[in-house]
Amino acid sequence: MSSVFAGHDRIIPAENFGQIREAAQILAAARQDAAQSQATLAAAGEQAAQHGYRAGFEQGVRDAAARLAASLGKAEQEISNLDGWIETVVLKSVGLILGSMEADERTRRLVRHAISQTAGAEEIALHVAPEDAAMMARAIADLDHRITIEADPLMSSGEIVLETSAGRSQIGLKDQLAAVIEALVHG
Incomplete structure:
Protein backbone atom coordinates (compact mmCIF):
# COMPACT_ATOMS: atom_id res chain seq x y z
CA MET A 1 0.00 0.00 0.00
CA SER A 2 1.47 3.29 -0.91
CA SER A 3 1.37 6.25 1.35
CA VAL A 4 -0.58 9.26 0.43
CA PHE A 5 2.27 11.41 1.70
CA ALA A 6 5.03 9.48 -0.03
CA GLY A 7 5.50 12.11 -2.63
CA HIS A 8 7.24 15.32 -1.91
CA ASP A 9 4.42 17.47 -2.98
CA ARG A 10 3.87 20.55 -0.94
CA ILE A 11 0.26 20.58 -1.70
CA ILE A 12 -1.95 18.47 0.51
CA PRO A 13 -5.06 17.17 -1.16
CA ALA A 14 -8.30 18.17 0.59
CA GLU A 15 -9.32 14.58 1.29
CA ASN A 16 -6.08 14.11 3.32
CA PHE A 17 -6.21 17.43 5.12
CA GLY A 18 -8.61 16.09 7.80
CA GLN A 19 -6.19 13.29 8.66
CA ILE A 20 -3.31 15.70 9.05
CA ARG A 21 -5.39 17.97 11.21
CA GLU A 22 -6.49 15.04 13.38
CA ALA A 23 -2.87 13.87 13.70
CA ALA A 24 -1.81 17.39 14.72
CA GLN A 25 -4.53 17.48 17.39
CA ILE A 26 -3.48 14.05 18.68
CA LEU A 27 0.16 15.21 18.75
CA ALA A 28 -0.78 18.43 20.61
CA ALA A 29 -2.84 16.45 23.16
CA ALA A 30 0.05 14.01 23.65
CA ARG A 31 2.46 16.90 24.18
CA GLN A 32 0.06 18.47 26.69
CA ASP A 33 -0.30 15.15 28.56
CA ALA A 34 3.48 14.75 28.56
CA ALA A 35 3.92 18.28 29.96
CA GLN A 36 1.31 17.63 32.67
CA SER A 37 2.97 14.33 33.54
CA GLN A 38 6.35 16.06 33.67
CA ALA A 39 4.94 18.80 35.96
CA THR A 40 3.26 16.21 38.21
CA LEU A 41 6.49 14.22 38.37
CA ALA A 42 8.51 17.35 39.20
CA ALA A 43 6.00 18.36 41.92
CA ALA A 44 6.06 14.84 43.38
CA GLY A 45 9.87 14.87 43.34
CA GLU A 46 9.96 18.28 45.03
CA GLN A 47 7.43 17.14 47.63
CA ALA A 48 9.43 13.97 48.30
CA ALA A 49 12.63 16.02 48.60
CA GLN A 50 10.95 18.45 51.03
CA HIS A 51 9.53 15.57 53.05
CA GLY A 52 12.93 13.88 53.14
CA TYR A 53 14.65 17.14 54.08
CA ARG A 54 12.09 17.85 56.81
CA ALA A 55 12.32 14.30 58.17
CA GLY A 56 16.11 14.46 58.14
CA PHE A 57 16.12 17.89 59.75
CA GLU A 58 13.71 16.76 62.48
CA GLN A 59 15.83 13.67 63.13
CA GLY A 60 18.92 15.87 63.31
CA VAL A 61 17.21 18.14 65.84
CA ARG A 62 16.18 15.11 67.94
CA ASP A 63 19.74 13.74 67.81
CA ALA A 64 21.22 17.12 68.76
CA ALA A 65 18.74 17.48 71.65
CA ALA A 66 19.68 14.01 72.92
CA ARG A 67 23.41 14.84 72.73
CA LEU A 68 22.80 18.17 74.48
CA ALA A 69 20.82 16.47 77.27
CA ALA A 70 23.61 13.92 77.72
CA SER A 71 26.23 16.69 77.81
CA LEU A 72 24.21 18.67 80.35
CA GLY A 73 23.83 15.58 82.53
CA LYS A 74 27.56 14.94 82.38
CA ALA A 75 28.34 18.59 83.16
CA GLU A 76 25.97 18.57 86.14
CA GLN A 77 27.63 15.40 87.45
CA GLU A 78 31.09 16.92 87.05
CA ILE A 79 29.98 20.12 88.80
CA SER A 80 28.51 18.03 91.60
CA ASN A 81 31.80 16.16 91.93
CA LEU A 82 33.66 19.47 91.83
CA ASP A 83 31.56 20.87 94.68
CA GLY A 84 32.82 18.17 97.06
CA TRP A 85 36.38 18.73 95.92
CA ILE A 86 36.09 22.51 96.42
CA GLU A 87 34.71 22.06 99.92
CA THR A 88 37.64 19.81 100.81
CA VAL A 89 40.19 22.24 99.38
CA VAL A 90 38.63 25.24 101.13
CA LEU A 91 38.44 23.46 104.48
CA LYS A 92 42.05 22.27 104.21
CA SER A 93 43.14 25.78 103.22
CA VAL A 94 41.28 27.34 106.13
CA GLY A 95 42.82 24.75 108.44
CA LEU A 96 46.32 25.55 107.15
CA ILE A 97 45.80 29.28 107.47
CA LEU A 98 44.34 29.05 110.95
CA GLY A 99 46.89 26.47 112.02
CA SER A 100 49.71 28.80 111.05
CA MET A 101 48.35 31.59 113.27
CA GLU A 102 48.98 31.93 116.98
CA ALA A 103 45.87 31.48 119.14
CA ASP A 104 46.09 35.09 120.34
CA GLU A 105 46.30 36.38 116.76
CA ARG A 106 43.35 34.21 115.63
CA THR A 107 41.26 35.47 118.53
CA ARG A 108 42.33 39.06 117.93
CA ARG A 109 41.27 38.83 114.27
CA LEU A 110 37.92 37.23 115.12
CA VAL A 111 37.16 39.91 117.68
CA ARG A 112 38.39 42.75 115.46
CA HIS A 113 36.18 41.55 112.60
CA ALA A 114 33.17 41.19 114.90
CA ILE A 115 33.72 44.64 116.38
CA SER A 116 33.94 46.19 112.91
CA GLN A 117 30.40 44.91 112.34
CA THR A 118 29.17 46.70 115.50
CA ALA A 119 30.75 50.11 114.97
CA GLY A 120 27.84 51.98 116.58
CA ALA A 121 27.81 50.04 119.86
CA GLU A 122 28.89 51.93 122.97
CA GLU A 123 29.60 48.85 125.09
CA ILE A 124 30.82 45.45 123.93
CA ALA A 125 31.02 42.38 126.15
CA LEU A 126 32.85 39.20 125.18
CA HIS A 127 31.56 36.12 126.97
CA VAL A 128 34.16 33.32 127.09
CA ALA A 129 34.85 30.11 128.98
CA PRO A 130 36.72 30.75 132.28
CA GLU A 131 39.84 28.95 131.02
CA ASP A 132 39.94 31.31 127.96
CA ALA A 133 39.52 34.59 129.88
CA ALA A 134 43.26 35.27 130.40
CA MET A 135 44.14 34.42 126.79
CA MET A 136 41.28 36.64 125.58
CA ALA A 137 42.51 39.54 127.74
CA ARG A 138 45.99 39.23 126.19
CA ALA A 139 44.57 38.90 122.67
CA ILE A 140 42.46 42.04 122.82
CA ALA A 141 44.75 44.21 124.94
CA ASP A 142 44.75 47.75 123.51
CA LEU A 143 42.24 46.73 120.81
CA ASP A 144 39.19 48.71 121.86
CA HIS A 145 38.38 50.43 125.18
CA ARG A 146 34.67 49.52 124.90
CA ILE A 147 35.34 45.76 125.31
CA THR A 148 34.86 43.93 128.61
CA ILE A 149 35.52 40.24 129.10
CA GLU A 150 33.07 38.14 131.07
CA ALA A 151 33.88 34.55 132.04
CA ASP A 152 30.88 32.28 131.61
CA PRO A 153 31.21 28.85 133.30
CA SER A 169 26.47 36.82 118.23
CA GLN A 170 28.49 33.61 118.31
CA ILE A 171 31.91 34.63 116.96
CA GLY A 172 34.15 31.76 118.09
CA LEU A 173 36.36 29.91 115.63
CA LYS A 174 34.08 26.87 115.60
CA ASP A 175 31.09 29.08 114.82
CA GLN A 176 32.96 30.86 112.04
CA LEU A 177 34.05 27.54 110.51
CA ALA A 178 30.49 26.22 110.79
CA ALA A 179 29.28 29.31 108.90
CA VAL A 180 31.92 28.74 106.19
CA ILE A 181 30.93 25.08 105.86
CA GLU A 182 27.24 26.00 105.75
CA ALA A 183 27.91 28.54 103.02
CA LEU A 184 29.89 25.98 101.02
CA VAL A 185 27.33 23.23 101.36
CA HIS A 186 24.18 25.27 100.86
CA GLY A 187 25.47 28.23 98.90
Missing part, protein backbone atom coordinates in the same frame (compact mmCIF):
# COMPACT_ATOMS: atom_id res chain seq x y z
CA LEU A 154 28.54 27.43 130.98
CA MET A 155 30.64 28.02 127.86
CA SER A 156 33.14 25.60 126.34
CA SER A 157 36.72 26.51 125.58
CA GLY A 158 36.94 28.27 122.21
CA GLU A 159 33.42 29.66 122.34
CA ILE A 160 33.10 33.42 122.12
CA VAL A 161 29.85 35.37 122.32
CA LEU A 162 29.89 39.03 121.39
CA GLU A 163 27.20 41.04 123.16
CA THR A 164 26.16 44.59 122.29
CA SER A 165 23.01 46.63 122.74
CA ALA A 166 21.93 45.21 119.36
CA GLY A 167 22.09 41.58 120.55
CA ARG A 168 24.37 38.57 120.90
Whole structure:
Protein backbone atom coordinates (compact mmCIF):
# COMPACT_ATOMS: atom_id res chain seq x y z
CA MET A 1 0.00 0.00 0.00
CA SER A 2 1.47 3.29 -0.91
CA SER A 3 1.37 6.25 1.35
CA VAL A 4 -0.58 9.26 0.43
CA PHE A 5 2.27 11.41 1.70
CA ALA A 6 5.03 9.48 -0.03
CA GLY A 7 5.50 12.11 -2.63
CA HIS A 8 7.24 15.32 -1.91
CA ASP A 9 4.42 17.47 -2.98
CA ARG A 10 3.87 20.55 -0.94
CA ILE A 11 0.26 20.58 -1.70
CA ILE A 12 -1.95 18.47 0.51
CA PRO A 13 -5.06 17.17 -1.16
CA ALA A 14 -8.30 18.17 0.59
CA GLU A 15 -9.32 14.58 1.29
CA ASN A 16 -6.08 14.11 3.32
CA PHE A 17 -6.21 17.43 5.12
CA GLY A 18 -8.61 16.09 7.80
CA GLN A 19 -6.19 13.29 8.66
CA ILE A 20 -3.31 15.70 9.05
CA ARG A 21 -5.39 17.97 11.21
CA GLU A 22 -6.49 15.04 13.38
CA ALA A 23 -2.87 13.87 13.70
CA ALA A 24 -1.81 17.39 14.72
CA GLN A 25 -4.53 17.48 17.39
CA ILE A 26 -3.48 14.05 18.68
CA LEU A 27 0.16 15.21 18.75
CA ALA A 28 -0.78 18.43 20.61
CA ALA A 29 -2.84 16.45 23.16
CA ALA A 30 0.05 14.01 23.65
CA ARG A 31 2.46 16.90 24.18
CA GLN A 32 0.06 18.47 26.69
CA ASP A 33 -0.30 15.15 28.56
CA ALA A 34 3.48 14.75 28.56
CA ALA A 35 3.92 18.28 29.96
CA GLN A 36 1.31 17.63 32.67
CA SER A 37 2.97 14.33 33.54
CA GLN A 38 6.35 16.06 33.67
CA ALA A 39 4.94 18.80 35.96
CA THR A 40 3.26 16.21 38.21
CA LEU A 41 6.49 14.22 38.37
CA ALA A 42 8.51 17.35 39.20
CA ALA A 43 6.00 18.36 41.92
CA ALA A 44 6.06 14.84 43.38
CA GLY A 45 9.87 14.87 43.34
CA GLU A 46 9.96 18.28 45.03
CA GLN A 47 7.43 17.14 47.63
CA ALA A 48 9.43 13.97 48.30
CA ALA A 49 12.63 16.02 48.60
CA GLN A 50 10.95 18.45 51.03
CA HIS A 51 9.53 15.57 53.05
CA GLY A 52 12.93 13.88 53.14
CA TYR A 53 14.65 17.14 54.08
CA ARG A 54 12.09 17.85 56.81
CA ALA A 55 12.32 14.30 58.17
CA GLY A 56 16.11 14.46 58.14
CA PHE A 57 16.12 17.89 59.75
CA GLU A 58 13.71 16.76 62.48
CA GLN A 59 15.83 13.67 63.13
CA GLY A 60 18.92 15.87 63.31
CA VAL A 61 17.21 18.14 65.84
CA ARG A 62 16.18 15.11 67.94
CA ASP A 63 19.74 13.74 67.81
CA ALA A 64 21.22 17.12 68.76
CA ALA A 65 18.74 17.48 71.65
CA ALA A 66 19.68 14.01 72.92
CA ARG A 67 23.41 14.84 72.73
CA LEU A 68 22.80 18.17 74.48
CA ALA A 69 20.82 16.47 77.27
CA ALA A 70 23.61 13.92 77.72
CA SER A 71 26.23 16.69 77.81
CA LEU A 72 24.21 18.67 80.35
CA GLY A 73 23.83 15.58 82.53
CA LYS A 74 27.56 14.94 82.38
CA ALA A 75 28.34 18.59 83.16
CA GLU A 76 25.97 18.57 86.14
CA GLN A 77 27.63 15.40 87.45
CA GLU A 78 31.09 16.92 87.05
CA ILE A 79 29.98 20.12 88.80
CA SER A 80 28.51 18.03 91.60
CA ASN A 81 31.80 16.16 91.93
CA LEU A 82 33.66 19.47 91.83
CA ASP A 83 31.56 20.87 94.68
CA GLY A 84 32.82 18.17 97.06
CA TRP A 85 36.38 18.73 95.92
CA ILE A 86 36.09 22.51 96.42
CA GLU A 87 34.71 22.06 99.92
CA THR A 88 37.64 19.81 100.81
CA VAL A 89 40.19 22.24 99.38
CA VAL A 90 38.63 25.24 101.13
CA LEU A 91 38.44 23.46 104.48
CA LYS A 92 42.05 22.27 104.21
CA SER A 93 43.14 25.78 103.22
CA VAL A 94 41.28 27.34 106.13
CA GLY A 95 42.82 24.75 108.44
CA LEU A 96 46.32 25.55 107.15
CA ILE A 97 45.80 29.28 107.47
CA LEU A 98 44.34 29.05 110.95
CA GLY A 99 46.89 26.47 112.02
CA SER A 100 49.71 28.80 111.05
CA MET A 101 48.35 31.59 113.27
CA GLU A 102 48.98 31.93 116.98
CA ALA A 103 45.87 31.48 119.14
CA ASP A 104 46.09 35.09 120.34
CA GLU A 105 46.30 36.38 116.76
CA ARG A 106 43.35 34.21 115.63
CA THR A 107 41.26 35.47 118.53
CA ARG A 108 42.33 39.06 117.93
CA ARG A 109 41.27 38.83 114.27
CA LEU A 110 37.92 37.23 115.12
CA VAL A 111 37.16 39.91 117.68
CA ARG A 112 38.39 42.75 115.46
CA HIS A 113 36.18 41.55 112.60
CA ALA A 114 33.17 41.19 114.90
CA ILE A 115 33.72 44.64 116.38
CA SER A 116 33.94 46.19 112.91
CA GLN A 117 30.40 44.91 112.34
CA THR A 118 29.17 46.70 115.50
CA ALA A 119 30.75 50.11 114.97
CA GLY A 120 27.84 51.98 116.58
CA ALA A 121 27.81 50.04 119.86
CA GLU A 122 28.89 51.93 122.97
CA GLU A 123 29.60 48.85 125.09
CA ILE A 124 30.82 45.45 123.93
CA ALA A 125 31.02 42.38 126.15
CA LEU A 126 32.85 39.20 125.18
CA HIS A 127 31.56 36.12 126.97
CA VAL A 128 34.16 33.32 127.09
CA ALA A 129 34.85 30.11 128.98
CA PRO A 130 36.72 30.75 132.28
CA GLU A 131 39.84 28.95 131.02
CA ASP A 132 39.94 31.31 127.96
CA ALA A 133 39.52 34.59 129.88
CA ALA A 134 43.26 35.27 130.40
CA MET A 135 44.14 34.42 126.79
CA MET A 136 41.28 36.64 125.58
CA ALA A 137 42.51 39.54 127.74
CA ARG A 138 45.99 39.23 126.19
CA ALA A 139 44.57 38.90 122.67
CA ILE A 140 42.46 42.04 122.82
CA ALA A 141 44.75 44.21 124.94
CA ASP A 142 44.75 47.75 123.51
CA LEU A 143 42.24 46.73 120.81
CA ASP A 144 39.19 48.71 121.86
CA HIS A 145 38.38 50.43 125.18
CA ARG A 146 34.67 49.52 124.90
CA ILE A 147 35.34 45.76 125.31
CA THR A 148 34.86 43.93 128.61
CA ILE A 149 35.52 40.24 129.10
CA GLU A 150 33.07 38.14 131.07
CA ALA A 151 33.88 34.55 132.04
CA ASP A 152 30.88 32.28 131.61
CA PRO A 153 31.21 28.85 133.30
CA LEU A 154 28.54 27.43 130.98
CA MET A 155 30.64 28.02 127.86
CA SER A 156 33.14 25.60 126.34
CA SER A 157 36.72 26.51 125.58
CA GLY A 158 36.94 28.27 122.21
CA GLU A 159 33.42 29.66 122.34
CA ILE A 160 33.10 33.42 122.12
CA VAL A 161 29.85 35.37 122.32
CA LEU A 162 29.89 39.03 121.39
CA GLU A 163 27.20 41.04 123.16
CA THR A 164 26.16 44.59 122.29
CA SER A 165 23.01 46.63 122.74
CA ALA A 166 21.93 45.21 119.36
CA GLY A 167 22.09 41.58 120.55
CA ARG A 168 24.37 38.57 120.90
CA SER A 169 26.47 36.82 118.23
CA GLN A 170 28.49 33.61 118.31
CA ILE A 171 31.91 34.63 116.96
CA GLY A 172 34.15 31.76 118.09
CA LEU A 173 36.36 29.91 115.63
CA LYS A 174 34.08 26.87 115.60
CA ASP A 175 31.09 29.08 114.82
CA GLN A 176 32.96 30.86 112.04
CA LEU A 177 34.05 27.54 110.51
CA ALA A 178 30.49 26.22 110.79
CA ALA A 179 29.28 29.31 108.90
CA VAL A 180 31.92 28.74 106.19
CA ILE A 181 30.93 25.08 105.86
CA GLU A 182 27.24 26.00 105.75
CA ALA A 183 27.91 28.54 103.02
CA LEU A 184 29.89 25.98 101.02
CA VAL A 185 27.33 23.23 101.36
CA HIS A 186 24.18 25.27 100.86
CA GLY A 187 25.47 28.23 98.90
